Amino acid sequence: MDKLRVAIIGCGQIADGHVSEIQKLGNATVVAVCDTEPIIAEQLAIRFGIKTWYHSHKEMLNKEQLDVIHICTPPQSHLALAKDAVDSGCHIYVEKPLALNYLETVELVQYVTNAHRKITIGHNSEFDPPSVEMRNHIKNGTLGDPVHVESWYGYNMGGSFGKAILASPDHWVHKLPGKLFHNNINHMLNKITEYLDDDTPEIHAFAWKRDTTQNFGDLRDDLYDELRTVIRGKTVSAYGTFSSGVRPVGHYVRVYGTRSIIDLDYTSRSVAVDRGALYPSAIGRLLAGYDKAWQYTKSALKNSKRFYQNDFHFFSGMNLLIKNFYDSILHDAPLPVSTRNIVRIAWIMDSIISQIQGEKQS
Amino acid sequence: MIALVTGANGFLGSSLVAGLLSQTDYQVRCIVRPGSSIEKLKKTATDFPDRCEIKYGALHNYSICLDIVKNVDIVFHLASAKSGAPAEMFHGSSVTTKCLLDAIVNTNKTIRLVHCSSFSVYSVAELKSREMVNEHTPLERHPEKRDLYAFSKWHQEQLIREYYKKYNIPTVILRPGVIYGPGGTPISTRVGLSVFGVFLFIGGRNILPLTYIDNCAEAFLTVAEKAAFEGETYNIVDDDLITAGKFLSLYRAQVLRLRFIRVPYPLMWLLSVLCEKYHVRSKGQLPDVFTRYKSASMWKPQTFTNMKLKQLGWTMKVPTDLGLAKHFEYLT
Numbered sequence: 001m002d003k004l005r006v007a008i009i010g011c012g013q014i015a016d017g018h019v020s021e022i023q024k025l026g027n028a029t030v031v032a033v034c035d036t037e038p039i040i041a042e043q044l045a046i047r048f049g050i051k052t053w054y055h056s057h058k059e060m061l062n063k064e065q066l067d068v069i070h071i072c073t074p075p076q077s078h079l080a081l082a083k084d085a086v087d088s089g090c091h092i093y094v095e096k097p098l099a100l101n102y103l104e105t106v107e108l109v110q111y112v113t114n115a116h117r118k119i120t121i122g123h124n125s126e127f128d129p130p131s132v133e134m135r136n137h138i139k140n141g142t143l144g145d146p147v148h149v150e151s152w153y154g155y156n157m158g159g160s161f162g163k164a165i166l167a168s169p170d171h172w173v174h175k176l177p178g179k180l181f182h183n184n185i186n187h188m189l190n191k192i193t194e195y196l197d198d199d200t201p202e203i204h205a206f207a208w209k210r211d212t213t214q215n216f217g218d219l220r221d222d223l224y225d226e227l228r229t230v231i232r233g234k235t236v237s238a239y240g241t242f243s244s245g246v247r248p249v250g251h252y253v254r255v256y257g258t259r260s261i262i263d264l265d266y267t268s269r270s271v272a273v274d275r276g277a278l279y280p281s282a283i284g285r286l287l288a289g290y291d292k293a294w295q296y297t298k299s300a301l302k303n304s305k306r307f308y309q310n311d312f313h314f315f316s317g318m319n320l321l322i323k324n325f326y327d328s329i330l331h332d333a334p335l336p337v338s339t340r341n342i343v344r345i346a347w348i349m350d351s352i353i354s355q356i357q358g359e360k361q362s
Numbered sequence: 363m364i365a366l367v368t369g370a371n372g373f374l375g376s377s378l379v380a381g382l383l384s385q386t387d388y389q390v391r392c393i394v395r396p397g398s399s400i401e402k403l404k405k406t407a408t409d410f411p412d413r414c415e416i417k418y419g420a421l422h423n424y425s426i427c428l429d430i431v432k433n434v435d436i437v438f439h440l441a442s443a444k445s446g447a448p449a450e451m452f453h454g455s456s457v458t459t460k461c462l463l464d465a466i467v468n469t470n471k472t473i474r475l476v477h478c479s480s481f482s483v484y485s486v487a488e489l490k491s492r493e494m495v496n497e498h499t500p501l502e503r504h505p506e507k508r509d510l511y512a513f514s515k516w517h518q519e520q521l522i523r524e525y526y527k528k529y530n531i532p533t534v535i536l537r538p539g540v541i542y543g544p545g546g547t548p549i550s551t552r553v554g555l556s557v558f559g560v561f562l563f564i565g566g567r568n569i570l571p572l573t574y575i576d577n578c579a580e581a582f583l584t585v586a587e588k589a590a591f592e593g594e595t596y597n598i599v600d601d602d603l604i605t606a607g608k609f610l611s612l613y614r615a616q617v618l619r620l621r622f623i624r625v626p627y628p629l630m631w632l633l634s635v636l637c638e639k640y641h642v643r644s645k646g647q648l649p650d651v652f653t654r655y656k657s658a659s660m661w662k663p664q665t666f667t668n669m670k671l672k673q674l675g676w677t678m679k680v681p682t683d684l685g686l687a688k689h690f691e692y693l694t
Contacts, residue, residue, distance in 0.1 A: 011449060012447075012449045013447040013449055013450065015449070016447070016448060020646060037453075037457055039452055039456045039457050039460065039517070040449050040452055040457065042450045043448060043456075043513070043514075043517070044449070046506045047448065047506050047513075048607070054432070108565065160446045160447050160450060161447075163397075163446075164446075164450060166397055167395060167396055167397040167420075168396050168397070168420055169396075170420065172421070197522075221575075278497075307647070310643065310644035310647050312646055312647055313645070313646065315473075327608050331678060354514075
């Protein structure tokens with residue numbers, strides 16, 4: 001197999017990112033796209049020069065000899081579509097969240113494993129440059145042992161997707177068990193589980209609606225927009241924050257280790273290592289500021305070099321994730337995201353969502 | 363007689379609704395997207411409480427479309443997406459149009475359709491410099507090379523034509539140029555655009571295909587009354603069109619002394635070549651905001667005519683100098 005024949009199911013907003021990143025790789029071709037709404041499939045195909053589009057995924061699976069399917073539809077349809085794709089012999093890349101709950105996630109992972117196919121999930125930010133750099137710091141011992149993680153995920157309800165959610169009570173996000181959080185907190189949690197050994201850590205979650213100015217008189221009024229989570233594993237604890245109210249909209253992780261504290265900023269793509277004051281007294285306090293400035297300068301210089309080398313794309317994490325996934329198919333390399341991690345995150349999400357729902361009912 | 367207006371709370375929509383209420387006897391059913399502000403419409407509706415009905419409705423829902431076209435005689439279809447992600451743009455323009463057309467087809471009544479298209483559907487990049495743009499100008503052969511708005515409007519118009527041919531829906535298509543007036547876009551991109559806080563004045567001595575908001579709404583009323591509804595098309599531009607340079611100098615004199623850099627079209631063409639090449643070489647690290655095709659579509663000089671619309675009986679109610687004065691006054 002020289003080149004993988006790839007197709008996309010679900011031609012919404014994120015599908016653009018998938019197609020453009022696949023087209024940058026040399027070992028795969030997007031041969032078809034599919035959406036239940038033919039117009040949406042057609043516009044994607046025309047813009048990216050893809051010759052074939054479908055409105056029935058079954059017809060596409062029957063007609064095209066496909067190796068990989070990217071499932072970019074709303075989560076409610078993931079399980080059924082993924083099973084159909086696996087049945088036709090395809091490996092699957094499923095957008096997050098993988099399924100509607102833990103049981104569905106386990107069912108799908110087992111289904112894929114039993115069919116000797118491969119699966120990955122759209123955890124792009126796990127492969128963004130700050131995450132990759134962080135793994136190097138862990139490997140060379142800069143961090144020491146992780147003790148605590150703070151993962152912050154900001155969300156903009158004024159963005160195009162946020163506006164679409166607020167525009168209609170029929171939007172699929174309102175029908176997810178965990179609504180807005182369900183569609184987004186994978187990005188907050190996968191930064192935490194990387195440092196956590198436990199499969200079922202202790203979890204406490206609190207959520208509320210901060211913006212109470214808009215009242216629609218329908219499902220949209222139930223849309224919580226702030227979430228705080230405390231997670232306690234055997235050796236590592238974590239705080240997870242999802243906020244729609246804070247500006248600027250940020251995406252950060254702070255990892256506290258036994259040797260240093262490392263700050264990862266996914267927006268500016270900077271990584272800064274805080275080793276504390278290296279010199280005593282006032283000199284130490286004075287130089288610590290310069291040390292921090294140097295850390296950020298180094299990140300900016302690295303980013304400039306990447307930009308000069310045409311390696312500073314918005315979806316660089318997705319690109320690396322897809323590349324690693326295709327390598328796992330073509331060369332039997334390890335999966336980019338372990339199935340254990342996929343399942344663990346589903347369990348944690350279930351726990352968070354059930355606590356929020358319990359809170360709402362009480 | 364019931365007139366349905368989609369996109370009724372938009373810039374053109376609210377002016378058209380006001381015109382329908384003040385100049386015709388239609389009962390006006392206004393459809394607005396859920397979550398949209400209807401303040402302006404409400405104000406218009408209060409003067410005609412018995413003749414104006416405002417309904418929220420997502421047009422991509424077929425059953426909602428069936429409901430809103432009930433007992434309607436004429437549809438003014440103005441709804442379309444102006445910005446957003448590609449799928450959203452097509453959802454807001456073409457998918458909604460398809461649902462509306464299906465609903466029109468499946469009612470037992472003959473409903474006339476006035477569709478609001480755009481100048482952006484014309485294949486102007488392939489025209490000669492200063493060539494006339496009229497209703498016979500060919501449509502885009504490569505709409506995907508233009509911006510998303512142009513592509514989605516082109517697609518929307520193709521659907522309208524397809525349904526006209528297939529189901530014989532009495533249809534007229536109107537293609538307004540640059541609609542301006544109080545509440546509209548302050549400066550059209552045909553004049554130039556802001557890049558990193560610097561205004562690039564690219565339009566030079568190009569004639570702008572302007573139409574004042576009330577004149578444009580008047581064109582819709584004229585067409586509704588007098589057109590044959592046999593799939594014909596009318597361009598909407600005013601008389602006394604001015605150049606981009608004149609527009610900018612008036613804006614600077616009356617609104618804001620905007621600092622600008624003059625970019626002649628040949629230089630813009632060269633910038634577009636560089637932008638395209640960089641976009642390809644860097645695999646899309648920066649978006650291809652400028653391409654030769656986009657620049658030619660936007661800033662190659664053209665001339666315009668409103669002859670066909672005038673022959674139908676449309677006259678310009680607000681002269682251009684007065685329209686511009688109102689436009690600039692609103693901005694101060």
